[in-house]
Amino acid sequence: MTFPANPFKPTAGVMPPVLIGRESVIDDFDEGLGDGPGAPDRLMLITGPRGSGKTVMLTELGKMASKHRWMVVDETASEGLVDRLISRIAPEPSRIAGVSFKPSIMGASLGEFSIAPALRPSTLRDAMSARLHSLGKGKGLLITLDETQDASIDDMTALATAAQHMLRENAEVAFVFAGLPSLISDLLNAKVLTFLRRASIKELGDVPLTEVRAAFSSTIRGSKIDIDDEALDIATDATGGYPYMIQLVGYHMWRHARRRHDGPDDAITVEDVRDGIEQARAKLGEGVCAPVIKRLSERAVDYLEAMAIDDGPSATSDIAKRMGESMDCANIYRQRLIDEHVITSPTRGRVDFAIPFLREYLRSLKRG
Numbered sequence: 001m002t003f004p005a006n007p008f009k010p011t012a013g014v015m016p017p018v019l020i021g022r023e024s025v026i027d028d029f030d031e032g033l034g035d036g037p038g039a040p041d042r043l044m045l046i047t048g049p050r051g052s053g054k055t056v057m058l059t060e061l062g063k064m065a066s067k068h069r070w071m072v073v074d075e076t077a078s079e080g081l082v083d084r085l086i087s088r089i090a091p092e093p094s095r096i097a098g099v100s101f102k103p104s105i106m107g108a109s110l111g112e113f114s115i116a117p118a119l120r121p122s123t124l125r126d127a128m129s130a131r132l133h134s135l136g137k138g139k140g141l142l143i144t145l146d147e148t149q150d151a152s153i154d155d156m157t158a159l160a161t162a163a164q165h166m167l168r169e170n171a172e173v174a175f176v177f178a179g180l181p182s183l184i185s186d187l188l189n190a191k192v193l194t195f196l197r198r199a200s201i202k203e204l205g206d207v208p209l210t211e212v213r214a215a216f217s218s219t220i221r222g223s224k225i226d227i228d229d230e231a232l233d234i235a236t237d238a239t240g241g242y243p244y245m246i247q248l249v250g251y252h253m254w255r256h257a258r259r260r261h262d263g264p265d266d267a268i269t270v271e272d273v274r275d276g277i278e279q280a281r282a283k284l285g286e287g288v289c290a291p292v293i294k295r296l297s298e299r300a301v302d303y304l305e306a307m308a309i310d311d312g313p314s315a316t317s318d319i320a321k322r323m324g325e326s327m328d329c330a331n332i333y334r335q336r337l338i339d340e341h342v343i344t345s346p347t348r349g350r351v352d353f354a355i356p357f358l359r360e361y362l363r364s365l366k367r368g
């Protein structure tokens with residue numbers, strides 16, 4: 001038998017073979033769609049660090065809505081967000097008041113237009129109403145927004161205002177926002193913040209290891225590849241329950257086994273697992289941690305290294321001491337790192353890493 005294709009997907013935004021440990025979010029949303037207007041889970045805020053599975057969760061919830069025969073509009077926050085939403089939602093964008101089409105060389109432009117900022121909330125609302133009307137009875141509209149932390153306050157205000165109106169009118173709509181956890185504490189416009197705080201908030205944390213193990217087992221053994229319990233345990237522990245790492249470990253142990261594969265024994269051995277973990281750690285460091293470190297100043301990295309000495313959250317006073325800086329000075333780096341979403345402040349006077357495995361990565365650099 002030839003070794004089957006690698007089922008693991010260590011790529012941002014790509015659906016894994018099993019969406020591990022997220023049933024409750026999916027079920028809540030499904031229920032929200034079924035329960036009709038007013039259901040709390042029709043306004044959802046998904047938060048989680050990089051690589052925790054926010055984007056694939058939006059895809060999954062979109063699939064769920066499609067099954068209910070809803071229209072799904074997926075967007076990612078960046079300049080021109082609300083204009084893009086309007087152009088995609090309105091059944092006939094050219095008939096919307098307040099729209100001026102951007103001139104284009106060939107005369108007719110394809111959805112390229114801009115709207116006076118003051119008109120954006122009401123235009124978006126009109127676009128949603130018109131779309132719901134054209135969709136017909138029983139069908140709804142889901143808008144998903146990824147990377148919400150990058151949205152401008154103007155765009156978020158317009159979207160929040162329009163969404164609030166639609167929800168209040170008991171329209172068949174749902175909104176799912178996804179973003180980094182710091183989004184909630186960011187100095188967003190107060191109105192936007194109240195709106196998002198009212199959402200059903202789902203934090204995508206680490207996946208329980210028992211579920212990771214079960215998913216590894218079913219994915220691997222389901223492909224008629226053997227793996228013994230010891231190998232399974234080692235692989236599971238190495239993931240720390242971090243979704244991106246689950247895919248990395250799975251992918252690299254599979255690859256190692258396939259490359260070594262030379263006989264009738266289709267198996268992933270302990271040796272494959274150990275090699276796979278090493279590869280996975282290197283990829284995680286390269287792909288997630290190194291780019292973060294590269295953007296930071298030397299002293300900001302010193303701050304992180306001072307944190308990496310601790311096994312859990314650090315006291316800011318300890319960090320200042322370790323850096324040989326005054327509290328005021330260390331606080332400047334602290335704030336910068338929080339703004340960059342690299343660390344969080346779980347409680348007053350404490351800081352912790354916001355990026356999984358960054359601590360381990362910094363320690364490995366120190367070891368050289």
Ligand SMILES: Nc1ncnc2c1ncn2[C@@H]1O[C@H](COP(=O)(O)OP(=O)(O)OP(=O)(O)O)[C@@H](O)[C@H]1O
Pocket residue numbers: 009010011012013014015016018019020021022048049050051052053054055056057243244245246247
């Ligand atoms: N529940 C899950 N179980 C197993 N693997 C998952 C799960 N969720 C996501 N993954 C995998 O983790 C990786 C990261 O997923 P995704 O890109 O959705 O994360 P994200 O939170 O959007 O990250 P970022 O903040 O960088 O955009 C992908 O390889 C994906 O296949």
Ligand SMILES: [Mg+2]
Pocket residue numbers: 012013054055056146
């Ligand atoms: Mg993402």
